[in-house]
Amino acid sequence: MKPRIAPPELQPASFTFTDTAKVADILSRYPADRKQSAVMPLLDLVMRQMAGEVKEGGGWIPEAAMEEIARICEMPRIKVFEVATFYSMYILAPIGKYHIQCCTTTPCWLRGSSDIVKACEEAAGCHVGETSSDKMFTISEVECLGACVNAPMVQINDEYYEDLTPARMQEIMAALRAGKEVPKGPQIKRVSSMSAAGPTTLTEEAKKAGVA
Amino acid sequence: MPKLKINNIELEVAPGTSIIQAAEQLGIEIPRFCYHDKLSVPANCRMCLVEVKGGPPKPQASCALACADNMEVFTDSEMVHKARKGVMEFLLINHPLDCPICDQGGECDLQDQAVAYGFDRSRYFEPKRAVKDKDLGPLIETNMTRCIQCTRCVRFASEIAGVDDLGLLNRGEDVEIGTYISKAVESELSGNLADVCPVGALLNKPYSFTARPWELRKTESIDVMDAVGSNIRIDARGNEVMRVLPRLNEAVNEEWIADKTRYAYDGLKFQRLDRPYVRDTSGRLRECTWEEAFIYAAGKLKSLQGGQIAALAGDLVDVESTYALRDLLRSLGSNMMDCRTDGAQIDTQNPASWRFNTTIAGLEEADAIILVGTNPRVEAPIINARIRKTWLAKRVPVYVIGEQIDLNYPYKYLGAGADTLETLDIKAEKPALILGMGALMGENGAAVLAMARAKAVVKDGWNGFNLLHTAAGRMGALMAGFVPPQGQFSMNGIKAWYMHGVDNPVVYDHMVGKDDFVIYQGHHGDVGAARADVIFPGTAYTEKSALYVNTEGRVQMARAAVTPLGLAKEDWRIIRAFSEVMNAPLPYNTLSDLRARLAREIPAFGAIGAITPVAWSDFGKPGAVKGVRFASPVKNYYQTDPISRASVTMATCVEAFAQKQRIAAG
Numbered sequence: 001m002k003p004r005i006a007p008p009e010l011q012p013a014s015f016t017f018t019d020t021a022k023v024a025d026i027l028s029r030y031p032a033d034r035k036q037s038a039v040m041p042l043l044d045l046v047m048r049q050m051a052g053e054v055k056e057g058g059g060w061i062p063e064a065a066m067e068e069i070a071r072i073c074e075m076p077r078i079k080v081f082e083v084a085t086f087y088s089m090y091i092l093a094p095i096g097k098y099h100i101q102c103c104t105t106t107p108c109w110l111r112g113s114s115d116i117v118k119a120c121e122e123a124a125g126c127h128v129g130e131t132s133s134d135k136m137f138t139i140s141e142v143e144c145l146g147a148c149v150n151a152p153m154v155q156i157n158d159e160y161y162e163d164l165t166p167a168r169m170q171e172i173m174a175a176l177r178a179g180k181e182v183p184k185g186p187q188i189k190r191v192s193s194m195s196a197a198g199p200t201t202l203t204e205e206a207k208k209a210g211v212a
Numbered sequence: 213m214p215k216l217k218i219n220n221i222e223l224e225v226a227p228g229t230s231i232i233q234a235a236e237q238l239g240i241e242i243p244r245f246c247y248h249d250k251l252s253v254p255a256n257c258r259m260c261l262v263e264v265k266g267g268p269p270k271p272q273a274s275c276a277l278a279c280a281d282n283m284e285v286f287t288d289s290e291m292v293h294k295a296r297k298g299v300m301e302f303l304l305i306n307h308p309l310d311c312p313i314c315d316q317g318g319e320c321d322l323q324d325q326a327v328a329y330g331f332d333r334s335r336y337f338e339p340k341r342a343v344k345d346k347d348l349g350p351l352i353e354t355n356m357t358r359c360i361q362c363t364r365c366v367r368f369a370s371e372i373a374g375v376d377d378l379g380l381l382n383r384g385e386d387v388e389i390g391t392y393i394s395k396a397v398e399s400e401l402s403g404n405l406a407d408v409c410p411v412g413a414l415l416n417k418p419y420s421f422t423a424r425p426w427e428l429r430k431t432e433s434i435d436v437m438d439a440v441g442s443n444i445r446i447d448a449r450g451n452e453v454m455r456v457l458p459r460l461n462e463a464v465n466e467e468w469i470a471d472k473t474r475y476a477y478d479g480l481k482f483q484r485l486d487r488p489y490v491r492d493t494s495g496r497l498r499e500c501t502w503e504e505a506f507i508y509a510a511g512k513l514k515s516l517q518g519g520q521i522a523a524l525a526g527d528l529v530d531v532e533s534t535y536a537l538r539d540l541l542r543s544l545g546s547n548m549m550d551c552r553t554d555g556a557q558i559d560t561q562n563p564a565s566w567r568f569n570t571t572i573a574g575l576e577e578a579d580a581i582i583l584v585g586t587n588p589r590v591e592a593p594i595i596n597a598r599i600r601k602t603w604l605a606k607r608v609p610v611y612v613i614g615e616q617i618d619l620n621y622p623y624k625y626l627g628a629g630a631d632t633l634e635t636l637d638i639k640a641e642k643p644a645l646i647l648g649m650g651a652l653m654g655e656n657g658a659a660v661l662a663m664a665r666a667k668a669v670v671k672d673g674w675n676g677f678n679l680l681h682t683a684a685g686r687m688g689a690l691m692a693g694f695v696p697p698q699g700q701f702s703m704n705g706i707k708a709w710y711m712h713g714v715d716n717p718v719v720y721d722h723m724v725g726k727d728d729f730v731i732y733q734g735h736h737g738d739v740g741a742a743r744a745d746v747i748f749p750g751t752a753y754t755e756k757s758a759l760y761v762n763t764e765g766r767v768q769m770a771r772a773a774v775t776p777l778g779l780a781k782e783d784w785r786i787i788r789a790f791s792e793v794m795n796a797p798l799p800y801n802t803l804s805d806l807r808a809r810l811a812r813e814i815p816a817f818g819a820i821g822a823i824t825p826v827a828w829s830d831f832g833k834p835g836a837v838k839g840v841r842f843a844s845p846v847k848n849y850y851q852t853d854p855i856s857r858a859s860v861t862m863a864t865c866v867e868a869f870a871q872k873q874r875i876a877a878g
Contacts, residue, residue, distance in 0.1 A: 076376030078392040085381040 006062065006093035015064040018049055023072065036075040039083050043069065043090050051097075057135040058099055058157070060091040088142065096131040096138035098176050100124075101155040104141050107148035112166075116152050117141065119166035123173040136177055149193040150186050163188040163196070216283040231274035231285055232260055240287055243296065243325045245303075245410045246362035247275035250466060251371055257303075257362050259325065261295040262287050271295035293329070300329040303360050306341045306385075307411070314358065316412030318425040322360065343388045348397050350864040351471060352405050353420050359413035361387055365405045372468065373399040374600050374620025389413070399620070400593035400849055403474040407458065407467075418475055418861045419455045423447070431773035432459055434760050436528050436753045437472040437856065439681035440572070440594045441762025444469060446477075446754050446773035453477045453754050453774060463573045464762065470593035471865070472849065472856055479859030480752050483737045486778025489747040497747065502779065506793040509746040512729045513708055513794060518545020522706045525551040525694050526713030526734070527683035527853055530758030530770070531817065533750075533783030534685070535692040535810050536798055537712055540787055543796040550701040551689030553716045554845060556649045557657025558679070560695035565661065565831035566687070568595075568763040569675035570644045571823065576602050578676070580640035583623070584633060584664060585614040585842030586648020590849040591682050592763070595646075596620070611638065614650060614842035629841035630660055636667050643669050646678045651842045660840065662832025670828055680763055682845060682852070684753075685713070687761035691814060712783070713750065715739040715854050733786060736854030748790070749780035752855060756782045757803065765823045767816060 017023045022045060030037040043061055046069070051059030061084055070077040084090045091099070100120055104113045117139070121127055124137040131138040147153045150162030154169070161172060163186045175182045190196045191211045199206040215224045218235050225234045230253070232242050245257035255276035262274040265284035271291060286292060304326065311317045343356040361380065366389065369378045377397050381390040391397070397405070406416045428447035435442040435456070442465040445457045456477050458469040488505035489497040500508075513521060523541045525534050534551070541549050552558055559565040570578065575598050588596035596619070602608050603621040610623035613632045626632050633651075645668045651660050668677035681687055689695075696702070708729040711719075715738040724730060724743065732744035735752040753760075754773045761767050776782065781789075784806055791798045800806040811818030846852060850862040850869065 076370070076392075078376050078379035081390075081392050082379040082381060086383045 004093045006060070010094060012062050012064055015046070015062055015068050017045065017068070019045070027072070035073045036079070039069060039073050039075065039080055040087075042072065043080075043084055047091060054094070056097070057131070058091070058095045058097045058138070060093055060095050088140075094131070094135075096124075097136050098156050098173075099138045099140070100173075101140050101142040101145070102128075103143070103145045103147070103151070103153055103155075105144035107144070108151040108153060111151040113152040115166045116154065116164050116169050119169040120154070120173065123170045134177075137173065147193075150190070159184045162186045163190060214279045214281045214283070216279050216281065216285060218285045219287055220284075225279050227278075229279050231262060231264075231272075231277050231279055231283075234279050235262075235274065235285070235287055242274050242287055243321075243328070244275060245321060245325075245360060246364060248364050248367075248408060251364060251367040251408075254363055254367070257360065258299045259296060259303075261292060261299065263289045263291045296329045297331065300326060301331050301335070304330065304334070305336045306357075307360060308340060308357050310358070314355070314412040315353075315415045315420055316358075316409075320412060321410035341385060346389070346391060348391070348405070348414070349402065350861065350868050351402050351417055351475060352397065353415040353417040355413055355415065356388060357413075358411050359389055360411055361389070362410055363389075364408040364410065365389060365414055368405060368408045369397060369399070371604065372404070372597055372600070373397075373401045374597075375399045400470050400472070400589060401468055401597060403471045404458070404468045416455060416474075418478060423449050423454045428454055429773070431771050433754070433773060434768045434770040435469065435473040436684035436760060436770075437476055437853065438470065438592050438594075439684050439686065439763040440465060440470075440592050441684065441760055441764075441766060441768050442469045442473050442594055443768070444473060448754075448773045451774045453480055463571070464764075464766065465594045466597075468594060468597060472852070472862065475861045475865075476856040476859045477754070478861050479736075479855040479857065480754060481858075482860070483854070483858040484777050484780075485735055485737055485741060485747055485749040486780050487749055488779065489741075489744070491745045497741075497744070502781075502789070505746050505748060506790055509731050509748075509790070510793040512745075513544065513731075516707050519548070520705055520707040521546045521710065522548040522550075522701075522703070522708070523694075523710035523712060524549065524553055524714045524719060525685060525689045526553060526711070526715055526740070527685055528753065528855070529685035529689060529713045530753070530756065530760060530783060531688035531692055531767075532758055532803065532806050532810065533712065533787055534689045534694045536784045536787040536791075536800075536806065537710065538692060538694050539798050540791045540794070540796065541710070543791070543798070544794065547697050548701065548706065549694050550696050551686055551694045552701075553714055553719050554649060554653065554683070555657075555718070556652040557654075557661060558652060558690065559658065559661060559831040560690060560699035562829055562831040563691070563765070563826040564675075564677070564828045565665070566679050566681075566690055567765045567826065568646075568678040568680060569670075570678050571764050572598055575599060575644055576605070577674075578602060578608060578640075578642050578644040579606075580609050580611070580638050580643035582611045582613070582636070582638060582643060582645045582667075584645060584647045585629075585651025585660075585844070586646055586680050587615065587617045587619075587650075587844035587846065588646065588648075588680065589617065589619055590846045591648060591844060592680060593849075595680065595763075609640075614648070615844060617844070629839070630656065630663065630837040631839065633660065633663055633667065634837075640669070642674050642676065644676045644678060645669075646680050648680050648842070648844060649682050650844045652679075653845065654840065656835070656837040656840050658833040659835035659837045660832075660842075662834040663837070665830070665832050666834075675828065678763075684760055684762075687763060687765060688759060688767075691761055691765070691816060692810070693814070711740050711744070713740070713854075733783065734854070735780065736858055738854035738857060748786045749776075749778065750783040750786060751776045751780055755780075758783075759807075759817060759820075765816070765826070767820055767822065767824075769820050 026041045046061045046065040047059035066080045070080045102117045124132040126132045153162040242260045244260045255273040260274045261271035263286040264272045345354045366378045370376045405414045431446045435444045443459040443461040445459045447455045460467045492498045600621045612623045647664045711732045713734040720743045730744045731746045732740040733748040755776045816824035850865040851857045856862045
């Protein structure tokens with residue numbers, strides 16, 4: 001998906017980091033003459049800060065923030081822009097509060113990810129690549145997120161939701177919309193990536209650990 | 213020193229040499245798109261794959277692999293062909309098949325290499341991608357769909373031009389060359405982007421759709437838009453200059469040229485003087501024949517004493533005609549001649565005082581660079597690029613005395629003028645002091661010159677004193693002795709002026725009297741022609757074979773790419789013919805006679821392409837200068853001489869530039 005860049009009328013005139021201690025902490029991880037190494041965590045910090053500042057929807061990176069990062073990291077603006085447009089997790093335009101990234105790569109697809117996507121679209125009332133009218137959800141299709149064992153799965157903001165069914169997906173979205181807590185990870189009775197039918201080997205150890 | 217074999221030929225190369233460079237030493241050409249020997253190596257096009265024995269059993273990118281001992285490289289094996297064919301097929305997936313309407317056609321790397329490695333049909337049936345064109349200003353035409361993402365333009369802009377405006381945005385199939393938000397490339401070297409682009413994505417905008425490369429007659433010549441003496445190739449069709457391209461000369465311009473050099477040529481088509489004129493009694497200029505113009509001018513001059521005649525040489529004059537004019541004036545009994553029409557107090561007695569002694573290539577050895585009263589970015593963009601190259605390679609400190617200017621490398625600002633220069637104290641082994649014309653203008657110029665001489669470091673193996681000229685004709689005229697006695701030009705009693713390409717309004721406003729008789733010899737109807745009583749139509753640099761001397765003192769030969777317009781004649785020929793009418797015939801009838809005599813009198817002119825060393829001694833007039841501020845004489849890079857002032861392309865650049873200024877000013 002090509003990053004959509006917010007039109008000028010949505011761009012804030014300026015951006016300043018509110019958590020200056022965090023910025024200093026990020027910069028302190030890199031040598032003083034390699035400040036541009038901090039560009040990626042700073043871009044991420046912008047999204048987190050914006051998430052708290054926007055009236056509705058989720059965090060995104062405005063141009064003013066990229067310019068601020070260019071200034072802090074002493075690098076050309078275009079280089080910040082290159083990084084920001086390269087990675088799909090940097091969002092450059094207003095987005096829903098919950099960004100649902102549906103994995104549709106082969107293992108998830110075999111396990112029914114098409115239905116999950118359809119369920120998301122139904123619940124949100126918008127298509128893939130769009131934001132719901134209440135600015136709660138943005139749905140995107142992504143490539144493998146590396147949780148194939150628990151396919152099908154989606155990522156919502158920072159968390160994975162695995163072993164989904166269309167019905168469970170819609171329940172999750174309804175809960176999120178209502179502001180309720182949703183358990184992360186596998187949505188069936190399974191711990192982490194262990195076999196869904198319970199342990200088949202090392203059963204004794206599993207019992208001892210309390211996971212069987 | 214690694215020893216290796218390339219295609220079974222053994223060779224030894226310097227450590228760090230890449231395989232592509234080593235192959236080049238053997239004359240083996242490896243195809244490439246992203247690799248460029250003046251730019252960094254990203255190794256992203258994968259076209260230069262070779263087979264290397266003694267390494268992993270897969271093709272290797274020869275641009276990014278350093279030669280090592282006992283390597284056996286094959287550039288033409290089956291594996292190599294298969295790999296390159298694969299790369300080519302991928303490159304052509306999204307490349308449009310629009311060669312017949314693409315200006316790069318006929319000189320396109322991709323086209324040439326597709327002949328060698330392309331598959332004869334496509335296996336790709338999906339739609340090709342399309343990319344939106346970018347606006348890179350009035351000089352560069354973009355067709356971004358043709359881009360193969362080699363990133364040469366990105367690297368050129370950030371490394372050579374020093375403007376970080378271009379980048380590679382997005383990724384995968386969506387990847388494209390873009391600017392930050394949307395922004396023109398602000399560089400005096402932007403024209404080179406069209407040269408580094410291996411395909412037709414970035415093209416020469418003014419040249420768009422005007423000619424095909426195979427129709428053009430190529431003439432190797434020398435540029436006169438600044439005093440760098442960039443080596444150029446003039447491409448002409450019929451009697452029209454179609455474009456100007458750089459020619460490789462590592463000592464001068466490497467393989468870049470500045471935008472004015474490349475794009476001002478359309479000024480050769482406008483405002484031209486193509487026939488002689490005389491001013492009739494009503495005060496209007498009237499077309500006439502050469503005979504009439506000569507007889508009229510000679511009649512006036514013959515009625516005067518020798519001491520009442522003066523001659524000035526302008527910014528674009530060639531050596532031969534200046535030398536001939538000097539001889540003519542002497543035979544008329546006058547020695548009042550000068551080439552310093554901008555009023556710079558250059559010491560005419562000492563050749564070392566008016567040269568770029570460090571040499572342009574020599575700047576790379578400097579460990580400090582001090583710019584005094586000069587803005588090399590607009591006075592000589594090619595020299596500025598060399599300073600940037602030195603800064604990029606070893607972070608050489610750059611100091612500026614004069615105006616606070618916008619250079620494309622960081623510098624330390626020391627002060628505004630002479631007071632700062634007086635207290636200048638730079639601790640360095642090989643500092644290069646570059647003195648601009650701006651510091652030498654005005655009555656204190658000679659004192660500033662002496663002061664700069666005292667501050668420059670000159671020792672065995674290093675001469676750090678450099679004068680940066682702004683006029684291409686100045687060095688040649690100084691060397692040819694086109695200077696007044698003791699360097700003092702006096703306008704007392706001057707009644708007639710022979711203006712050889714002088715278009716500096718200050719000369720006409722402050723030196724030429726209302727009733728003085730003015731002969732103007734030149735190729736453009738500019739300031740000089742407007743004041744002239746007689747006009748001898750001369751030739752521009754593209755229309756004559758002539759010598760020029762660059763700011764280093766390098767004598768270079770320009771060659772005629774097209775013939776003179778209308779009745780215009782080569783400049784030395786006009787002066788030779790006029791000398792006959794003046795009953796003072798000059799002792800040479802052909803250009804080779806003239807050059808032979810010139811080289812006998814001043815041997816440096818016999819060494820084409822070389823710099824003849826000169827002795828270092830005292831110059832300038834020591835004296836107190838207080839409160840003098842230095843400013844560069846070039847305020848508008850795009851319009852500095854009659855040719856660029858007549859150029860539509862340059863006017864468009866000024867407009868684009870002015871727009872930027874307006875936006876910046878709010």
